[in-house]
Amino acid sequence: MPDLLLELFSEEIPARMQGKAADDLRRMVTDKLVAEGLVYEGAKAFATPRRLALTVHGIPARQPDLKTERRGPKVGAPDAAVQGFLKATGLKSLDEAKIQRDPKGDFYIGLIEKPGRDAIDVLAEILPVIIRTFPWPKSMRWGARSGKPGSLNWVRPLHAITATFGLETEEPDVVKFEVDGIEAGQTTYGHRFLAPAPISVRRFEDYEAKLLDAKVVLDPERRKDAILTDAKQLAFAQGFELVEDQNLLDEVAGLVEWPVVLMGSFEEEFLATPAEVIRATIRNNQKCFVVRDPKTGKLANKFILVANIEATDGGKTIVAGNERVIRARLSDAKFFYETDLKTKLEERLPKFEQIVFHEKLGTQAERIKRIERLAAEIAPLVGADVAKAVRAAHLAKADLLTEVVGEFPEVQGLMGKYYALAQGEEASIAVACEEHYKPQGPADRVPTDPISVAVALADKLDTLVGFWAIDEKPTGSKDPYALRRAALGVIRLIAENDLRLSLLKIATSALAGLSVKAAEAQKLPSDLLAFFADRLKVQLREQGARHDLVDAVFALGGQDDLLMIVRRVEALGKFLETDDGKNLLAGTKRASNILSIEEKKDKRTFDGAPDAALYSLVEEKALAQAIGEVKAEASAAVAREDFAVAMSAMAELRPPVDAFFDKVRVNDDDARVRENRLKLLNEIRSATRAVADFSKIQD
């Protein structure tokens, strides 16, 4: 079956858009082919800075013929209806229609035969539409045609379209179409500088090969592989090791059609600047890689650049030019760093009085004061020295006002640590300046130093309570203040450090520290707690754990000790994996179901202790006794926070519950016995509530 080759050749496409554009092109063309009844065998799309290319192979040469029946008017219907039917079906007269009888009468049926069209004609129709409606994140108009309405929008000026269709064994045909004055053909161009001449191509195989001859590596994965291999080798040859950087690699591969990897160096004196700053400078501004000494792990005074040409001087000029720029950039960075060191962190703080954190939540200075206060409160609960936690909270944000962080926001916190150490702060205080931002996401490391933990919790809880107070909660996909991340951070800090905190108490205290009046201050802490419960569920779900158990535990009420919640959920999860757990859950649910039916019938509840005098069967007595024992045992275990023991106590309930349902008829004819048995069922439910609300657990 024939194959399609499509190339859209343009001026330089932004690197960050290339990957998605290739995917979009493949998806749009193949979806449309399938919708047209042309089921293909395979498709692959590619992008370089100057072209999007697509190959679809194994497309049928023709669409299948389509036969459809269309029901028309009743025999003897008015002429207007008959004419409409003839027009819609394309029949010349009613003689060509069948008549079909059904209970409502005789109807005309038109048989419409739509012969399949040649795939190349279908392509000529769909390709221009796809090009005109292509979903670039940003697109533009250009040239003389942009003076008139309806001109093409593309990411950058589009210069040529190659579109061929045909069998491997034959000379393919050009898919004939035109978009905004550009005729599809079979001519493309090689590398902008190394091989700019036109190239005539037939199909994907010779297209890719001819491009390679013309110094264009079509497949971005191949460009990435080449860059990575060459960069590693070049570093290795000089006794260094490449600092790998996937995002940078992706970007650089989108900036070149013919990657040429070169190495340059800079003055050793720049290495006195922190490695992260050097890396940020070289990476962000120059899109170059850094290398390190494999023995010490320290950065070397070298960098690796990826050029787009094989220069006639072997790259000497290119390396020298890049070295010059990097020298200037590093000398700026060094200057920023040295300037920063001249000012102590606390001397920067007064400036925060002028900087608004959020218009309703006051200035950064006010925010820092709140964090200090909360850190002092949290410190004793996490085993941190209060004075040190306050000092760390005092300094933790100061690096935001330094030159280096102004230039490279991604090193915030880290620079705080360096500057704190440089001014002689104690190590744990300096470390907290960096770590209080952690964890930044589900994969980020959770700090363990108590000072860091205290400030990290204070920072996140102040943020959460503050935005809750001004009703800026996350909704749907919108979470501009990253509150979900902050809540997850709190959960992980507590769970992974085994911390015992009353969130309600801290939230209430944080709320009291705000200058803004919360609309529903009373409800706020418990509202926030529900948000934590949601986050905990999401986290458990992502770990593949049962998130309904979180509801079962939260439904008990008064649960604001996250660590205990997590532990209880874990124990409950384990218990429910055992046969005892599963059967007890089933028994409890059965009791609950019966109760809710009977409660509805009688319009009453069956609270209160059952009357032992009314037990007539052994199973009743046994169950009542077991409930009493299990309740006491489980409650004691819960009080000791030994949830595993509490659960195994619950397991003892299973045989008497099973026996009860086996042998005892709840709805006894004697109303007093019935009531008593229902009360006993209610006791099962309340006994299990010592560990969780079983009714919230999904089967």
Add this chain to the structure above:
Amino acid sequence: MDASLPAHMRPERSFQGFILALQRFWAEQGCVILQPYDMEMGAGTFHPATTLRALGPKPWNAAYVQPSRRPKDGRYGENPNRMQHYYQFQVIMKPSPPNLQELYLKSLAAIGIDSAVHDIRFVEDDWESPTLGAWGLGWECWCDGMEVSQFTYFQQVAGFECAPVAGELTYGLERLAMYVQGVDRVYDLNFNGRDGDQKVTYGDVFLQAEQEYSRHNFEVADTAMLFEQFKMAEAACRKYLDAGWKDGKREAHLMALPAYDQCIKASHVFNLLDARGVISVTERQSYILRVRELAKACGEAWIHTEAGGAA
């Protein structure tokens, strides 16, 4: 590069030779070579030959040097490449020709940048000027890792769609010349291409000016007067715009250019006030908006003039 040039005129030796080579190149592409606009402005784009001429249907090809005044960027002559006054070389071609990228690369060759040994790259950089109500898509052009030009296809100017679209090139002249001459400090640029006693450097021409203007911009500029000047320019712009409508009907405008001068003035005065640090963050936005409103009104007037394409 033109091999017949005498040594002191060669772009790699002489700053003025460098400018002349660019002018000559673009003159050969059919551009009118204009002289700098006689007003202070933050970027060559403010020149009416770009801002206003980018609007309307009439073809327009022009190139010129424009001093760019950025009061905040002054460093008292102490920074090797940051100045409150520097030159931009500006090219505008409307409609953008299909080979504008090739023309740009040839212009680099004309000033001694050979694409066989230099790594020239077009790196995404979308341009937006909030004060002019303008935006476009394009690139920053890199030569061996250094940004040397800005390349933009104007999509909108003064709040109006560009139809047809103009292509705009902006060369940072000092930076490019430093690269070509191989000097690390702008003040060391050879200005006239001569040697010995006859040599004039960029520093000889501009160092004192940088020191004086830095003092003026940061320390002395009269802020009360400047606030007043901003209001006066804004009011004058409005007044000329109102008075310019022919017969009081909004069909033809007769004074778009004088009105636009006042918009340029307001913008520069704002930049001076900003450098003096007397405009707060919130006020800043409102000043930018006020200049944009003027620019939009001027654009509207312009498209009702003859050069703006009014029938």
